[in-house]
Amino acid sequence: xKKVLLSTMLVSLLAACAGQDVKEQPxxxxxxxxxxxxxxxxxxxxxxxxxxxPLKDPNNILSKRSVYYDYDKSNVKDEYKxxxxxxxxxxxxxxxxxxxxxxxxxxxxxxxxxxxxGNHRADSVRKMMNVLGVPDSQIETVSFGEEKxxxxxxxxxxxxxxxxxxxxxxxx
Amino acid sequence: xxILIMKPNMSRVMxxxxxxxxxxxxxxxxxxxxxxxxxxxxxxxxxxxxxPVAIVPFAGExxxxxxxxxxxxxxxxxxxxxxxxxxxxxxxxxxxQSEVNYTDWRARGxxxxxxxxxxxxxxxxxxxxxxxxxAVKQTPLAGYSYVISAAQLRATxxxxxxxxxxxxxxxxxxxxTRIAYIVKSGKHHELQVADADGYGAQTVLASSEPIISxxxxxxxxxxxxxxxxRKKPIxxxxxxxxxxxxxxxxxxxxxxxxxxxxxxxxxxxxxxxxGGSQIYMINADGSGLKRLSYSSGIDTEPSFSPDGAWIIxxxxxxGSPQIYRMNTSxxxxxxxxxxxxxxxSPRFSPDGKSFTFIQRVSGSFHxxxxxxxxxxxxxxxxxRMDESPSFAxxxxxxxxxxxxxGRGILAAVSSDGRVKQRLSTQSGDVREPEWGPLLKSQ
Numbered sequence: 001x002k003k004v005l006l007s008t009m010l011v012s013l014l015a016a017c018a019g020q021d022v023k024e025q026p027x028x029x030x031x032x033x034x035x036x037x038x039x040x041x042x043x044x045x046x047x048x049x050x051x052x053x054p055l056k057d058p059n060n061i062l063s064k065r066s067v068y069y070d071y072d073k074s075n076v077k078d079e080y081k082x083x084x085x086x087x088x089x090x091x092x093x094x095x096x097x098x099x100x101x102x103x104x105x106x107x108x109x110x111x112x113x114x115x116x117x118g119n120h121r122a123d124s125v126r127k128m129m130n131v132l133g134v135p136d137s138q139i140e141t142v143s144f145g146e147e148k149x150x151x152x153x154x155x156x157x158x159x160x161x162x163x164x165x166x167x168x169x170x171x172x
Numbered sequence: 173x174x175i176l177i178m179k180p181n182m183s184r185v186m187x188x189x190x191x192x193x194x195x196x197x198x199x200x201x202x203x204x205x206x207x208x209x210x211x212x213x214x215x216x217x218x219x220x221x222x223x224p225v226a227i228v229p230f231a232g233e234x235x236x237x238x239x240x241x242x243x244x245x246x247x248x249x250x251x252x253x254x255x256x257x258x259x260x261x262x263x264x265x266x267x268x269q270s271e272v273n274y275t276d277w278r279a280r281g282x283x284x285x286x287x288x289x290x291x292x293x294x295x296x297x298x299x300x301x302x303x304x305x306x307a308v309k310q311t312p313l314a315g316y317s318y319v320i321s322a323a324q325l326r327a328t329x330x331x332x333x334x335x336x337x338x339x340x341x342x343x344x345x346x347x348x349t350r351i352a353y354i355v356k357s358g359k360h361h362e363l364q365v366a367d368a369d370g371y372g373a374q375t376v377l378a379s380s381e382p383i384i385s386x387x388x389x390x391x392x393x394x395x396x397x398x399x400x401x402r403k404k405p406i407x408x409x410x411x412x413x414x415x416x417x418x419x420x421x422x423x424x425x426x427x428x429x430x431x432x433x434x435x436x437x438x439x440x441x442x443x444x445x446x447g448g449s450q451i452y453m454i455n456a457d458g459s460g461l462k463r464l465s466y467s468s469g470i471d472t473e474p475s476f477s478p479d480g481a482w483i484i485x486x487x488x489x490x491g492s493p494q495i496y497r498m499n500t501s502x503x504x505x506x507x508x509x510x511x512x513x514x515x516x517s518p519r520f521s522p523d524g525k526s527f528t529f530i531q532r533v534s535g536s537f538h539x540x541x542x543x544x545x546x547x548x549x550x551x552x553x554x555x556r557m558d559e560s561p562s563f564a565x566x567x568x569x570x571x572x573x574x575x576x577x578g579r580g581i582l583a584a585v586s587s588d589g590r591v592k593q594r595l596s597t598q599s600g601d602v603r604e605p606e607w608g609p610l611l612k613s614q
Contacts, residue, residue, distance in 0.1 A: 110516040116449035116470040147382035
């Protein structure tokens with residue numbers, strides 16, 4: 001029965017790890033608030049912006065987080081460049097903020113190649129941000145490949161939704 | 173997030189250890205094992221020249237919970253290389269050589285016949301005797317006897333099928349091997365191992381996050397795999413004997429595509445710690461990381477040649493994913509595939525003379541085979557969404573994942589493309605198969 005105990009212990013251990021993640025969130029929220037304050041200080045003309053988090057404001061381009069790609073491609077298309085640039089500017093002026101760029105692919109082809117392709121997609125966003133002055137210490141790229149599809153049908157309408165990088169701020 | 177790490181029943185390996193440990197295994201089997209339906213195998217297509225063979229029901233097997241002759245016949249039939257002669261219709265079913273009427277079996281079309289008996293010994297063990305006879309020459313081809321426990325009946329049947337296969341085809345039998353694969357039902361993912369005939373499925377790891385790329389250690393005692401349980405791909409190595417596992421690679425970014433070196437001491441893995449996906453070598457205990465490939469694009473899916481001298485892999489350095497080869501120092505890089513613009517997931521054949529891979533042909537993905545000496549490519553399958561091909565240890569069959577009516581299933585195809593099988597479970601998607609090695613203890 002030692003094994004069952006071991007499994008239980010491992011589950012508890014992992015649950016404890018998950019718990020740590022949860023505990024980190026208030027800290028991140030504090031960072032977010034200071035970030036919002038810095039934003040307010042940087043833009044004194046923006047009277048509405050004192051309380052609103054620009055990252056959550058649906059009228060702000062920073063609330064947009066997804067870059068979409070053509071099949072087999074990982075270059076950031078022109079229509080998504082203003083959005084990536086806006087996030088790069090935000091990160092460059094908010095040194096405490098951190099993002100994960102999560103790359104995804106559609107379900108076709110090799111799972112392992114898709115992990116690599118998803119990484120390449122996330123990396124193309126990271127490199128754009130690097131050029132605009134964001135250091136790697138503020139960006140972690142990770143790929144889910146085809147493993148975490150947002151849309152689950154087996155045709156182009158879902159596939160195009162899943163060929164995507166998401167910009168996720170720490171604490172979100 | 174939920175993770176359950178399990179120790180599957182490795183009874184075949186366990187015989188050679190001790191009984192107490194086997195008992196613990198039996199407990200884990202009763203806790204976890206029975207929940208899983210066996211993989212069902214459907215045969216589509218057959219070999220060109222099938223050998224007609226009669227597998228006569230063994231004396232004494234009707235009284236046992238598990239017969240031998242039916243398992244032997246099913247194994248041989250599944251290979252596509254044999255035609256099973258109906259022995260139930262025979263007026264007399266021999267169990268000893270002296271009882272065989274060869275003329276009668278020849279008249280029924282049999283070129284060979286297997287006969288045998290199972291005798292319960294005073295200590296409760298079973299003595300299985302078996303003879304393979306040449307019905308044409310009227311001579312014995314092989315004869316063996318085994319003393320086993322009732323739990324070993326299926327394994328013994330596979331061993332007998334392996335012997336018949338070897339005697340009649342000249343190739344090594346793989347009926348006693350195991351396979352690993354992933355079952356996904358909703359958000360539930362399980363890494364399972366099962367016998368090559370789909371029976372005895374055992375859960376190795378259960379998780380609410382994806383698991384991919386299981387890879388057997390060459391001695392069949394450990395599995396390396398990639399788990400997303402910590403929200404990104406991390407490589408683990410888990411012992412099938414103890415159930416214990418350890419992180420093999422957990423570097424910044426992605427950690428994936430583990431492949432064991434033939435001596436089991438090292439693994440080739442793919443990391444993004446330096447930016448793009450590149451191939452690294454790491455010791456099986458997680459020490460001694462060393463970068464092997466240097467390209468500005470994607471290098472992934474490494475597979476060792478059987479002699480350990482080469483690694484074949486997928487790279488998009490030429491603009492589209494193609495198969496390349498390098499030596500295990502990362503030098504002598506050479507492109508191997510030139511047809512089409514999507515060739516991925518290469519695996520060396522056990523004899524090292526060819527490799528299998530997935531080729532995209534007009535939007536469909538097929539299992540293909542390329543001869544290393546001639547460069548000649550043969551597409552083996554007509555299924556359309558094929559992934560993850562791997563060779564049986566004798567090189568005669570390939571196991572792969574595909575999709576039928578939107579559901580993930582496993583399929584197998586012979587290396588000549590003639591014999592085709594489909595393996596499916598009652599529910600869920602099955603994917604990421606890898607055929608395990610021949611175990612030395614078998």
